[in-house]
Amino acid sequence: xxxxxxxxxxxxxxxxxxxxxxxxxxxxxxxxxxxxxxxxxxxxxxxxxxxxxxxxxxxxxxxxxxxxxxxxxxxxxxxxxxxxxxxxxxxxxxxxxxxxxxxxxxxxxxxxxxxxxxxxxxxxxxxxxxxxxxxxxxxxxxxxxxxxxxxxxxxxxxxxxxxxxxxxxxxxxxxxxxxxxxxxxxxxxxxxxxxxxxxxxxxxxxxxxxxxxxxxxxxxxxxxxxxxxxxxxxxxxxxxxxxxxxxxxxxx
Numbered sequence: 095x096x097x098x099x100x101x102x103x104x105x106x107x108x109x110x111x112x113x114x115x116x117x118x119x120x121x122x123x124x125x126x127x128x129x130x131x132x133x134x135x136x137x138x139x140x141x142x143x144x145x146x147x148x149x150x151x152x153x154x155x156x157x158x159x160x161x162x163x164x165x166x167x168x169x170x171x172x173x174x175x176x177x178x179x180x181x182x183x184x185x186x187x188x189x190x191x192x193x194x195x196x197x198x199x200x201x202x203x204x205x206x207x208x209x210x211x212x213x214x215x216x217x218x219x220x221x222x223x224x225x226x227x228x229x230x231x232x233x234x235x236x237x238x239x240x241x242x243x244x245x246x247x248x249x250x251x252x253x254x255x256x257x258x259x260x261x262x263x264x265x266x267x268x269x270x271x272x273x274x275x276x277x278x279x280x281x282x283x284x285x286x287x288x289x290x291x292x293x294x295x296x297x298x299x300x301x302x303x304x305x306x307x308x309x310x311x312x313x314x315x316x317x318x319x320x321x322x323x324x325x326x327x328x329x330x331x332x333x334x335x336x337x338x339x340x341x342x343x344x345x346x
Contacts, residue, residue, distance in 0.1 A: 096192070098122045098142040098163075100133070103238050104262050108248050110146065111238075115209075120189045122204075125196070125239030132202050134159045136194050139204060186210025193241045207241075216250040223342055224284050224315055226254055231280055233259040235273060235287040242319045246286055266294070270301035274308040285316040285336065289323040296330045310335055317342045 097114050099121060101107045114121045122140050124133060137145070137159065144164045190209045194202040220226040232251045236242035251258035259280055265273035265287075277285065295301045316331060316339040323341045331339040 095144070096120045096122055096140055096142045098124055098137060098140070098145040099239070100124045100126060100145060100147040101238070102126050102148075102262065103236075103243065103247065103260055105260055107238060108260060111244075111248065112252075115190050118184050118188070120192060122192045123239045123244055124194070125237050127237065128194075128197070128202070128239070130159050132197050135201055136204065137163070140192050184209060191244060193244060196240070205241075212245075213249060213253060216245045217253050219342075220250050220254050220256075223317065223340075226251075226256060226284060228255045230283045231257040231259060232284040232286070233261075233273075233276060233280070233282040234285075235265050235291055236319065242286070242288075246319070265291070266301065269304040270295050270298070271304035271307050274305045274310055277310045277313060278308040281312040282310075283312055283314050285313050286319055287316070289318050289321055289327045292318075292331055292335075293324075293327050296327060302334070306334065314338065315340070 097119055099107065099111055111121050111123065122136070122142050124136055128136070136142075142163065145160055187208050187210060189206045190212060191207045192204045193207060194204050196202065224230070224232075226232070230251075232246065234242065234247040236247050238244055238247055247258060247260065257280075259276060259282060261273075261276055265276075273287075276282065295305055313336040316336040318328075318331075318339075318341050328339070328341060
């Protein structure tokens, strides 16, 4: 069964999507930033018949997109019955996720990620790129509807047995100090954020000041994701966030 998820980052989301994959289903994460036309395309080509989304996203336009689907509003109360009690033995080549590209160069393209190659791949990068251990805490600023969120916000740290920080809402609201305060509060050691995010902070003097008001010295490594990085953004990250801030460019 293919189950669509149209949901922002949250604990509920992570728990339920893990349950679907553990039960042998195929999860189809969708970005909350996608247009209704893009969502209709993604749902059509994947054959999703069940969609999980919060009530806040329900609208007349979304109701048209969701016509004919079984739509479930995700709540913490639904988790015990929704999450599989036991993991099923499956083949390594069985699909775990169908993740879509952003659609900036045409219609979004769905990419199938299997249990074996995808999970072992991201697990391998945690060891080789981050030198991660069970004592590390990873904080990823990424949409779980795209590959970075699925891979590094949820799957990679958990398969490594380490802590992942899931923060609801915007990392820049009410100000840019929110994301750096999270790093300080939870003593985050590994950090991942795209260059577009850091460029937004870098180009706004007030945001730069708000960010600098919190202690990020617990970080030992940071990395960009999902898009190429300019030398200016790379320098800003190394001088203001973490001296070992690397460019591990990869995509869906």
